[in-house]
Structure formats: C-alpha cells, structure tokens
Amino acid sequence: MYILVELLQLSIYGIVLGSILTLGAIGVSMIFGILRFAHFAHGDLITVGAYTGLGFLMMTNAPFWFALPAGMAGAAIIAVLIDQTVYKRIRRRQPVILLISSFGIGLILRSFVQIIWGPHVFSFPGGIQRPWLVWELAIIPNHVWIFLAALIIVTLLHLFLTRTRVGKAMRAMSDNMDLALITGIPAERIIMITWLLGGALAAGAGVLLGLDSRLTPTMGWNILLPVFAAAIVGGIGRPYGAIAGGMLIGLAMEISTLFLEPSYKPAVAFLIMVAVLIARPHGIFKGAW
Amino acid sequence: MRLLEANNIHGGYGGADILHGASIRVDNDEIVVIVGANGAGKSTLMKAVFGLLHVREGEVLYQGKPITNTRPEQMVSRGIAYVPQEYNIFPSLTVQENLEMGAYALRGNIRPRLEKVFSVFPRLRERRRQEAGLMSGGERQMVAIGRALMIDPKLLMLDEPTAGLSPKLIDETFERIRGIRNLGIGVVMVEQNAKQALAIADRGYVLATGANRFEDTGANLLANREVAEMFLGG
Ligand SMILES: Nc1ncnc2c1ncn2[C@@H]1O[C@H](COP(=O)(O)OP(=O)(O)OP(=O)(O)O)[C@@H](O)[C@H]1O
C-alpha cells in the first residue's frame, strides 16, 4: 500500500519533470529534423528563457504567468539571432562542426547569464505552496500549472504543425529536404521559424523548470542530458516522439528514486538513452513524425 | 511555341563531366521522351536543366530566355515542375498535404488547383487523408506527379514516372500523362519502358554517355532498327 502511494506520488513528479523535458526535447528534435545537427546549446537556451522571463517580471512587476510568454518571446528572438549570425554561416558544413559550435554558443549563453545575473540563485515569486491532499497524495498546485501549461503549449504546437502552411512545410523539410527545395519551399524562411519555435519551447521549459525549483545559470545545462535522452528515445527528428520520450524519461528518473539515490537521476536518463540507441537507434516508435 | 531548349549541355556532380553536350527541346502540347541505357546521364540531364547541378557549358532557355543555372525555387515560380526519379514524395505528410506543399511557392487559393489534380487522379481524392508513405507504389507516383501539377506548370519534367509499376498501372500512367499534355502542358520524361513511352511521345531522344545519340519523332525512333537493337531490346 505504502509503496503504491509512493509510486503514484513519484509518478506525479515524473509527469511534471516529463512536461518540462518534453518542451526542450521537441525543440531539439525539430532542429535535428530540419538541420541535421544536435543542438548542444539548447540547455542554455532553456536557462536564457527562464532568466528572460524573470527579468521581465522584475522590470514590469507583472503577475508571474507573464514570465512564460515574455521568456518565450525573448528566447525565440535570441535563437534566431544565434542562427542568423553563427549557424547560418556554417550550415553547409559537416554536422559535427555545427555541433561543436553549438557547444561553444552554449558556453557563451551561460557566461552571459552569469555576467548579467551573477552566480546567485533566484526564484520566481510565489513562495512555498501548501500542497493539496488528494487521497494519500500531496499535489503541489504549481505542478498542476506546469503540466497544464506544457499541455497547452504542445497542443498549440500540434495545431501549428498540422493546420498551417508553414507548419506543414516544416514537416515536409524534415521529411525530404531535397524535395522541399525542388518544390519551391523557401528553406531559409522555414529554418528561421524552426528556431523561433525551438527557442520559444526551450524558454517554456526554462520558465516551468524555474517555477518547479529555482533559477541558476546552469539549470538548463544540467537538464540537457535528459532532454537529449527524451529526444533520442522518441526518435530524434520526430517532435511527436519527443513528447512520449520526455514523459518516459521524466517518469523513469523520478521513479528510480524508489531504489536509487536521487543524484543518480541523470544516470538513469543516460542509461535509457544508451539502451534505446543500441536496441532501436531510430527511437521507440515507427513512422516519421 | 518553343517552351524549353537545352543546348550542348556539359556538366556533372563536381568531378568529371557526366554530360558531354546533350541537347533537348520541348514545345507546348508536346510529350518528349528521353531514353537510354542505365547510367547514360538521363537523370543528370533533367537535374542540370532544373538547376540542381552546375551546367559548366551550354545554355538552357525557357520561353526563349536564358535560365542556365537558375535556382530551383525560381524554376518553380516560372512554371517548371520536376518530379525526381526517387524520394519524390513527403512520406509522413498526408496525400493532401503533399499536394498543398506543391503549391507552397504560389499565393492565392489552392482549392481550384487541388480540384484539378483530383480530377486527373481521382484516386488521390479518395486517399487524401492517408499518409503518403503508406501508399502503394502506383499511388505514390500519382502523389508525386500531382504535387508537381499543383503549380499549374507550363512544363512538367518527369524522371521515370512508371518505374516499378505493374503493366496495367504503366498503361494508366501513360494515359494520364497524355491527359496532362492535352491540358496544354509540355511534358519531358525519362523512361525505361521505352517502347510504350515512345509510342505516346511526340518526339524522343536517345541518350548515350551524356550526349544525344538519336532524336526523332516517337514513331520514327520506334521504327529505327538501330535504336530498336540497342535500346528497345530488339
Ligand atoms: N549524385 C551523384 N554524384 C556523382 N555521380 C553521380 C550522381 N548521380 C549519378 N552519378 C553518375 O552519373 C552518371 C549518370 O547517372 P544518371 O543517374 O544520370 O543516369 P540515368 O541515365 O538516369 O540512369 P538510370 O537509368 O539508371 O536512372 C552515372 O555514371 C552515375 O554514376
């Protein structure tokens, strides 16, 4: 009985973590699908999004939830600027060159956050929340909001990808880049929109992560591994797989604390990622998206 | 009217030239067929004309204006559509989404174009919500050609539209291509099913090692002993 309650309680944490990972992993997956490189600065883009949201709150005294759209807008613009000034120039090079550059961009972003905000720990306003007791489970209100916010963002993204011309063109480019060019789809414009979305989603993950715990200059870097694990488990290049991958990794990381020290959580994500890479390198799902 | 003219094309994939002075021309209302052995450079010629690889020497004229080495997007906006030999659909998009992508470069209402393509390929209307990658080979070919038709092209370039199809579907595809020509669209296609293709062709070219070997009306090429022995299996 106790173990069941514990398992359910951890599953709630897992879903919350999974929601956050999903937002990051979708971006990684979309960028990989279209540009064919692993974007290592994504974790730091998550951090930048969180701090941009916090900065907006401090400047405007707006209610907390404004941090989400503000952070998303900020990180989206920053992502596009990075792409236009750095990645675009080396687009035709080998993916590994892009990958290493993105590693450097990540360091730069992290340093900028430290220069501007210092090494201190920040939190979003709101304070300690009293959990709701549902049966034997303690549910923290913020956890519900995090899940709902992620759900809304993912739903909007889904509608964008399936209902709009640009969204469909993004899927088309990720399906078959050569044919997209032959068809006359304007690749550079679609790439720009991919970065807008990837940046916005990263910021979504960042703000929600900041809400769940605290803001530190390494918050995003620290979850980069599970974010990549989620993207890979879902089949990198397939944003819809990233949702399932994010949930799976989130649940596995939290539930593992039943048996393991919490500090092993990233190792659990890493192990699952390696296992999937060995057994099913294209992810756990069939189909392209 | 002269739609397309490619004169004395030399070029390749960066290494040695594959094309050594190949030439084709296509008029309105005309089906032009390019045949030749595997590796003769048929696909390469199509790519060179469409601006997908560098033309080192020679020129491509479209409606009399030079378009040598023009980028593919501009080809599309001028009304030239190209269906490659392989990987010619977006597999995870639905049939209708594939068609919509075909019209991406154009503004305005795509509904009438969609209807037009559905009237050429009624099967696609039935299957419009299906993921294109899950369709049969023949249906995929319809999606690929349908996608190209969405720009209302003046010139349609097809690379082996009947590859891998059953005899019945081959007949049907050629019938459709005649229908497309009858809409006033110039068609240039590479074909392995040379006899049947030449039978519906207004004119044809036989390509060998990157250059023209024979050119004539479809009927004359079919009747030519030398062509028959070399390329049509006797
Ligand atoms: N992407 C490429 N890079 C380098 N060489 C290529 C490439 N594609 C084709 N070639 C070479 O160009 C030559 C002509 O190839 P092409 O595909 O044009 O032949 P084809 O006439 O279309 O043959 P098939 O009937 O088999 O389709 C071949 O020798 C081939 O090896």
Ligand SMILES: [Mg+2]
């Ligand atoms: Mg070929």
